[in-house]
Amino acid sequence: MPRKPATITEVAALAGVSAPTVSRVLNGNTSVRADLRERVLSAAEGLDYRPSPMARGLRTGRSSTVACIVPFVSNPSAVDHVRGIVEGVRGVDTPLSLYDVERPGDLVAHLDHLDRMRPAGLIVVALHVGSEAVDGFAAANVPLVLLDTTHPGVSSVVLDEHGGADRAARHLVELGHRRVAFIGDDEDNEFGFTSSRERRIGLERGLRELGLQLDPSHVRTGPHSRAVAAAHTTELLLAENPPTAVLAASDTQALGAMDAIRSAGLTVGADVSVIGFDDAAIAADVGLTTIDGQLVAAGQKAARLLARLMTDPASDATTVVLDARLRVRSSTGPPPHDDP
Amino acid sequence: MPRKPATITEVAALAGVSAPTVSRVLNGNTSVRADLRERVLSAAEGLDYRPSPMARGLRTGRSSTVACIVPFVSNPSAVDHVRGIVEGVRGVDTPLSLYDVERPGDLVAHLDHLDRMRPAGLIVVALHVGSEAVDGFAAANVPLVLLDTTHPGVSSVVLDEHGGADRAARHLVELGHRRVAFIGDDEDNEFGFTSSRERRIGLERGLRELGLQLDPSHVRTGPHSRAVAAAHTTELLLAENPPTAVLAASDTQALGAMDAIRSAGLTVGADVSVIGFDDAAIAADVGLTTIDGQLVAAGQKAARLLARLMTDPASDATTVVLDARLRVRSSTGPPPHDDP
DNA sequence: TTGAAAGCGTTACCAC
DNA sequence: GTGGTAACGCTTTCAA
Numbered sequence: 138m139p140r141k142p143a144t145i146t147e148v149a150a151l152a153g154v155s156a157p158t159v160s161r162v163l164n165g166n167t168s169v170r171a172d173l174r175e176r177v178l179s180a181a182e183g184l185d186y187r188p189s190p191m192a193r194g195l196r197t198g199r200s201s202t203v204a205c206i207v208p209f210v211s212n213p214s215a216v217d218h219v220r221g222i223v224e225g226v227r228g229v230d231t232p233l234s235l236y237d238v239e240r241p242g243d244l245v246a247h248l249d250h251l252d253r254m255r256p257a258g259l260i261v262v263a264l265h266v267g268s269e270a271v272d273g274f275a276a277a278n279v280p281l282v283l284l285d286t287t288h289p290g291v292s293s294v295v296l297d298e299h300g301g302a303d304r305a306a307r308h309l310v311e312l313g314h315r316r317v318a319f320i321g322d323d324e325d326n327e328f329g330f331t332s333s334r335e336r337r338i339g340l341e342r343g344l345r346e347l348g349l350q351l352d353p354s355h356v357r358t359g360p361h362s363r364a365v366a367a368a369h370t371t372e373l374l375l376a377e378n379p380p381t382a383v384l385a386a387s388d389t390q391a392l393g394a395m396d397a398i399r400s401a402g403l404t405v406g407a408d409v410s411v412i413g414f415d416d417a418a419i420a421a422d423v424g425l426t427t428i429d430g431q432l433v434a435a436g437q438k439a440a441r442l443l444a445r446l447m448t449d450p451a452s453d454a455t456t457v458v459l460d461a462r463l464r465v466r467s468s469t470g471p472p473p474h475d476d477p
Numbered sequence: 478m479p480r481k482p483a484t485i486t487e488v489a490a491l492a493g494v495s496a497p498t499v500s501r502v503l504n505g506n507t508s509v510r511a512d513l514r515e516r517v518l519s520a521a522e523g524l525d526y527r528p529s530p531m532a533r534g535l536r537t538g539r540s541s542t543v544a545c546i547v548p549f550v551s552n553p554s555a556v557d558h559v560r561g562i563v564e565g566v567r568g569v570d571t572p573l574s575l576y577d578v579e580r581p582g583d584l585v586a587h588l589d590h591l592d593r594m595r596p597a598g599l600i601v602v603a604l605h606v607g608s609e610a611v612d613g614f615a616a617a618n619v620p621l622v623l624l625d626t627t628h629p630g631v632s633s634v635v636l637d638e639h640g641g642a643d644r645a646a647r648h649l650v651e652l653g654h655r656r657v658a659f660i661g662d663d664e665d666n667e668f669g670f671t672s673s674r675e676r677r678i679g680l681e682r683g684l685r686e687l688g689l690q691l692d693p694s695h696v697r698t699g700p701h702s703r704a705v706a707a708a709h710t711t712e713l714l715l716a717e718n719p720p721t722a723v724l725a726a727s728d729t730q731a732l733g734a735m736d737a738i739r740s741a742g743l744t745v746g747a748d749v750s751v752i753g754f755d756d757a758a759i760a761a762d763v764g765l766t767t768i769d770g771q772l773v774a775a776g777q778k779a780a781r782l783l784a785r786l787m788t789d790p791a792s793d794a795t796t797v798v799l800d801a802r803l804r805v806r807s808s809t810g811p812p813p814h815d816d817p
Numbered sequence: 818t819t820g821a822a823a824g825c826g827t828t829a830c831c832a833c
Numbered sequence: 834g835t836g837g838t839a840a841c842g843c844t845t846t847c848a849a
Contacts, residue, residue: 144827145826154836155836157837161828190594191531191827195529195841196841232587235575237573250530253482253529276481419762485843485844486842531841534825536842
């Protein structure tokens, strides 16, 4: 026989006190006489009272959940980010709620919603957050942390993308590769994702420092998907001067590249080397050489930054840059016909 | 210069009408004179007005997001469930918010919170939801759909666990296996997860129908993790009468079993066969024979059931049982020493 | 068709 | 230390 949830007034009545007193007891701000406190507590207990988040939120102007906006939450990299965030946020007792973004419109919808909800804290992953939104959250004193994206004056955790891509370039060149291709995402996308571009630039710079250059015809970008990456790889393999190695902007795309190489009857790591990016869970299982995106650590770090901001709103914006290390596995090896 | 968000009163003032009129225009219930409607719309536009979800929620007693409670959201099976839910919920314009559960306390916290929030709809994945909670949501007219868990009178989407495990048994026995082990989760856990138990029972029944039986010493349960599953497998392999095949309660655990087999210097699929459960994304990539848990389809189906319940609250509770098909890959083969 | 008034459940601000 | 009272922003009566 489910009864209507009790209100603070009912608790007050049962305890023989006023509503504000109940509020004080439950929120523990000011001191209340011991016997009253006791009466309130048992009344609340007896009525199974739980405050209405909406009424409280309306009154205080803030809601008590931490929100996290994350694009394509089912993608391997997002999964690891979320894993880290979930772990890192465990310290604060506030519940976490996740908002997925699959279409550009989703972002603005969530931003609007959260702007009005004034969450206890907000983490935005990978998406470009405009100045109006940032200013709005700042004005509302909503602690904000960006993960894999940045904004002036806002705390963020990012990866050293250039360094990572540079290490990939160095690894391949040391193995003897001279023709390295890049497969990534469309560089101007509606979400404002920038990592693929940064990784390409990092590769380009890395190769240049080693006296090589990234042949423009060896750069393929498109929608982020394994199948698309496979198609691009197939094209590259059939072209005039096929690459002997591929750097993909993500492990997902690297898997596509591996699919294509095998379909072409070639051997990954022997005929064509592949390097991924992220070191998602699957990479180790399929022997994919990759750049460790420190996804879980980044998520944790972001959550901890947020926790600090929540505890001490005065603490100023911090940007953490995480190192991107190379994880060598079997998908890379010397190129064929390596005549010195 | 971020300004405080506009209230309905301010919009009303600017439009030269009363607040209720603004409300009527924006919610489109009743009819409003065309010129007033126009004035209201442009005032709202000009002030960048967006209603406060809290005030609205407090007044109407419902919030306008769909909620989903999912345990261990970073686990492969949860990821695929979420993928399906996200896809299936796209039809309703309501935003989705995800609540992760990592500790038993998280569930009750979220349930409490959502009970007071009265979301537009709620999906609970895999967790046991008590009668009080179910009754509470029913009393509050919150549409509820359960995924991979059930409750009398509540719509749910479940997998034919027994059928799936039976197919696994049949496949192994047909290959010639006689000693099949099972590696699963603790069967009484604080979350109320039941799938591992059902899968074990299904295996047991399947073997019995084929004239075999599941040796109790070949059943190992423990915390859900790859490493634990690996340790169990190692033990099984070193025991008196080692199994020639292992059914794992999940792909994650199957991967652990494969790790252990390789560590023992044996070959997966030749010396020892392994079948997983779920057909998570990774299974195909590592050649794991598994039972397709239809994770994405189940998520979609659950979301669509919820959408129906939201549109037509009168529609009655439905239980959808999904088929669990065998996906044969390279991790299963005939047992060694198969002397007929 | 429109507005005035009330109230959702809570907390902040005063008095006492 | 405690209790009125008001107010958060909105929608829902109810009259006009």
